[in-house]
Amino acid sequence: MGNESTRAAYRTHAAEYTRILGSVEDMHELDQQRIRRWASGIDGQMIDAGCGPGHWTNYLHQRNSTIEGIDLVPEFIESARARFPDVPFRVGSFRDMDFPDKTLHGVLSWYSLIHIPPDEVPMALEEFARVLAPRGQLLLGFFDGPPGTPFQHAVTTAYYWSTEHMGHLLAEAGFRVLEIDMRQDPGKRPHAAITATVR
Incomplete structure (x- = not known):
């Protein structure tokens, strides 16, 4: 499942996805708290890597974060620019990001790695570290x-990761894990979040 197949799948479902999941108000309150708490400790340029409809990018922009959203899907970026005209967005791949080395202070990657084939995830993490x-x-x-392990996501094939294994991949990419959060909502897939810093 490469960039192009993922992009094609989301282009087909972009409008529906934005309608159902394109608002922070529809997101879990614990996720809002987690993202808000993380961003509050960052002073400098941030990116929302794989921003989708742009709702999290705007959420942090409204809280005075200096942030830009990037996404593979042109329809997501077009919609985000229309809905949040004061927030910068652009089409781009976080597998090969157009940023100089060591220039960003924060990267939000909120469920944006789930469609990447397992053998390509280390390269994405190394790009974040770069x-x-x-x-x-x-x-x-x-x-x-x-x-x-693959599973059938609503849009296209996605993959599970354990916090232990993801922590190992982060360490290999040059990160040090700071915090791990896990949540199991009734009838939902288990969620996890890891905060890490560049060593």
Whole structure:
């Protein structure tokens, strides 16, 4: 499942996805608290990598974060720009980000790695580490489960990761894990989030 197939799948469902999941008010309150708390400790340029409809980017922009949203899907970026005209958005891949080395202070990757084939996840994490300044922070959200196991997501194939295995991949990419959060909502897939800093 490469960039193009993921992009194509989300282009087909972009309007529906935005309608159902494109508002922070529809997100879990604990996720709002977690993202808000993480961003409050960052002073400097941030990106929302794989921003989708842009709701989290706008959420942090409204709280005075210096943030830009990037996403593979042109329809998401077009919609985000129309809905949140004061927030910068652009089409781009976080597998090869157009930022100089060590220039960002925060990277939010909220469920944006879930469609990447397991053998490509280390490259994405290394790219996050490349663009982050020393002590820059990454907040990573994903579905908790057997590492690298595929499941049928509503849009296209996605993969589970355990916090232990993701922590190992982060360490190999040059990160130090600061915090791990897990949540199991009734009838939902288990959620996990890891905050990490560049060593």
